[in-house]
Amino acid sequence: MKHRYLPMTEQDEAEMLRTIGAESVEELFRDIPRSVRYEGNLPMSGALDEAALLKHMRRLAGRNADFDEYACFLGAGIYDHHIPVVANHIVSRSEFYTAYTPYQPEISQGELQAIFEFQSYVCELTGMKVANASMYDGATALAEAAALAAGATRRRRIVVSRAVHPEARQVLRVTARGLGLEIVEVGCAPDGTTDLAGLEAAITGDTAAVLVQTPNFFGCLEDVRAIEPLIHARKGLLVLSVNPLSLGLLESPGALGADIAVGDAQPLGIPASFGGPTCGFFAVTEPLMRRMPGRIVGQTVDSEGRRGFVLTLQAREQHIRREKATSNICSNQALLALCASVYLSVMGKEGIRETALLNVRKSHYASSLAAAGGKLSLPFSAPFFNEFVVKLPEGADIGAVNGKLLKAGFIGGCDLGAAYPELKGHLLIAVTERRTRDEIESFFREMEAVL
C-alpha cells in the first residue's frame, strides 16, 4: 500500500528482505505463535484521505459550542483567558514539539533552557526556592505534594479542605489509597473559606500536611496567614494550591509560609482544550529539593566553560530508583510549560499584574450586577479573585437555566450541587479579562429573564 507517511517501496522491501535473508515480511513475525495472531482486519474506524479527514474533523468540531462563538462564564479550574498570538507560534516550532525528553543535552539546549526558565518563572511567581519541570496537571501535582509531605515527615495523615477542587480531591484519594495515606477532609465556614476551627481540630501530631487551595474552588481567598501557624505548630507541612495568574496580584505562597506550592498553569496562555493537556507546576522550599518528583533542569558548564543546562538530581527519579521510587512520573507536560513561559514573557512584570487586576475588576462588577438583579444572591462573603458563587431562587433547575443561556450565546456557570449536595441550586461563575461589560450585563440580564 502507498501512504504519505510511509516511504517503503516494493523495491526497498525486496532489497531489505534480501539483506536480512528472509523470504517475506511475514517471516519476520514467525516468533509470534499462531494461536495469538490476529487474522483479518480489526473492527476499527476506517481510513480517510486527507481532505475527507479534515472534513470529518471539522464536522466533529462543529458540533461543539466553543469560546469563539459563545461567551464563557465557566471556570472551576479551567478558564477562558486571552492567549497571546505568539504563544501558538512558539509551541508550533517543531524543533520543540517533535523532540523527546532532553536526554542528549548537547542537542537539546533549547528545551533545557526553556525548562530552566520555566522553573525560574514558577519560583518568581510562587516565591518558592525551587521548582520542577512540570506535572500532568494541578490535580496530580496536589496528590504528589501529599505524597512528598508524607515521605518527608514520615507521617500518614493528610488534612485537606473541602474547598479544594473536588476532582483534585478525588485524584488525591486514589493516590492515598495506593500509598496507604489517611485523608481527612475539613468543611467550610459560612463565608466560603475553610473552617479554621475544624481545621485546627483535624490537625494531629501525625498530620503530614494541610492541603489548601486559594483562591479555593468557590473562588474565595483563604486566610492563609491564619492557617499557616496551625500546621507548622504541629511540625507538618503547608501545601498551597494556587492559581498562577492570581499571583500577579496576590501574595505568593512562599511569603505566606508554604512548604510546597502547586497548581495548574492553564490560566497562563494554555488552551482550555476540554480540560487538557494543561500543565501542573510544583515548587518547594530548599530542604525539600531532593524529594521533588519529576524532571529538574540545572545549570552547569561545558568542557570549554560555556553555560549549559542538563537534567539533574536524577537519583530521585524512577529510572534510577525503580521499586524504591516515591513517584513514577516520567513524561510530563513540557510543551505546555513552554507555553506558560511564553505567556509570562509576553506579560512581564506589569502585564501579569494588570491582567490579574482586570480579572478582579470584571468579576467584581459582575458580582455587583448579580446582587443587584433581585433574583440571585451571593451566599459567600469572603474576598475573591475572578470567580464567585451565586444562589439561584428556590426550585430553579440549573440544567434548564444553563440550557437557555446556551441558546442565548453564553456558556453558563458550574453547577455546584453535583459535588456539594448542600450547595444545590448554586452556580460558580468565572469572569476573566476576556468578558466585556456588554457580555457581563447581557449574561445577568438573560439569567434574570430565564429564572
Place this chain on the structure above:
Amino acid sequence: MKPDKALIFELSRPGRAAYSLPECDVPELCADSVIPAGLLRAKPAELPEVYEVDVIRHYTELSRRNFGVDNGFYPLGSCTMKYNPKLNEDVARFPGFAKLHPYQPESSVQGALELLHTLQSDLAALTGMDGVTLQPAAGAHGEWTGLMLIRAYHESRGERRTKVIVPDSSHGTNPASAAVAGFETVTLKSDERGMVDLEALKAAVGDDTAALMLTNPSTLGLFEERIVEIADIVHEAGGLLYYDGANSNAIMGIARPGDMGFDVVHLNLHKTMSTPHGGGGPGAGPVGVKSKLLPFLPVPTVGRRADGAYFWDGDRPQSIGRVKAYCGNFGILVRAYAYIRTYGPEGLRRVSECAVLNANYMMRRLAPYYDVAFPGVCKHEFVLSGKRLKAFGVRTLDVAKRLLDFGYHPPTIYFPLNVEESMMIEPTETESKETLDAFIDAMIRIAEEAETDPQLVLNAPYTTVVKRLDEATAARKPVLNCSCG
C-alpha cells in the same frame, strides 16, 4: 567563542512590554478595596520586561538549539520517534476542540464526546480489550492506573495480593508504578535469550501475586514466544497480566494483548499513535481492561444512549475514582484519533510491518560492527552492545556523542540494564531506506574511528552549540533557577 545564549530574564529592560490588554470597561476599583492588604502581593514578581520581537527571537533561537523528529533521524529505542503528522496538529487547534470547557453541557460538546467514544472503542479493538479509560496523561500514569485497577479487582474478591512481578529488563516506571500503587516488586531474571524464564516465573508466583507486568515485544525488541504459557502460569496462581504498551508499534493488527492473555493494557499514544512528545510531554496513556475489570475503571467514561446522544458515564460504584482532572489530555486524544483515521486497520498493520522490517534490516547490517545482544528476528527495535569498542577505550556514551556530529539523535543508551554498554535502536516505519543506510554508514564509520583514532570519538561532539556538559557539578551544586528576582 560565541557568548552564552541569554536567558529571557537577561533581556529585560524596564518600560518594555509585549502584551496587549483591553481597556478596562468596568468601574476601576482598587484591589485593596476588595481584597485585604495582607493577601495582596507585597513585592511584585520580577518577570522580564521585553517586547514582542524579543520574545519571538528568543524562543526561535532556543528552538534552533533543539533537535526533533522534524530535524532528522531519531532512533531512540522504546520511544517510537515516528513522524508527527501535521494534519493532527491542525485539527487539534480547531476552535471546536481547543476552545472547549470540560464542564459545558453535554448537548454543547457532542462532537467531542463522539470522538472520545469512538477512540475508546477503536483502542479496545486494537488491543483486544473490553473497555478503555482515556484519562491517564502518560505511560507511567497508565501503569499506575492499571495497577490500581488490579488492586481493586483483587480486593473486591476479598483477596490481599501484595506482589507485582517485573522482569529485570522492564522500564524503570514499572517497579516505580508498582511501588506507588502500594505493591512490593519481585524482579524476575531473564533467561540467556532475554526472555521470561518460565521456571523462575513458576517459582515466583503464588497466592500473593497480584500481577505480572510485561512489555511484549520486550525492551530487547523480542517477542515473548511463550506468552500463552506465561499467561497460564500467572492466571493459575490467581494473578493478572499487565501489558506495558510502550512497544506496541510492532504488533498492530498482527497480535493483540487481549488475545495473548493480558487483562490490563496501557498504550502510549505519544509513541504508537504518533502524537508528538513535546520535548518531554504531554503524552496520553489510555488503559484498556478485560470485562472483569470494567466495574473498576476511572469515572467518567463516555457512553452512548439509545437515541444516539453521547454522555459522561459516571455510574460505576466500584470505580477506583479519578486519576486526572477532567477527561485526560483531550488535545492529544484528538491527534491520536486523527492518526487512526489516516491509516484505518489495514494501514496500521502495514505500519507495524514496516517498523519491524526497518529494525531487522538495520540490525542485520550493523551486526558485523557491533554485538547484537540477542540474535534472531527482532520486532520494532533491537539492542546492540558496544562492548568490543572498550578495548580502544571507547564506550557507548562516546559513540552516542559522536553520532551528534553526523546529525543524528543517538539511540537509547545504557538501557536495558541487562546488556553491557547497550544501545537500543528503534527506527520506526516513517524512515526511508536511504535514511537508515546513511545512519548505518555513520555507525560503521564511528566503529572504525574508535579503532584507528579513538581520541576523535572521545572528544566528540564537535558541531553542537555546547560540548559535553559537567553533569556531576550540576547535581552536586544545584543551580535550578536564575534567582533573578
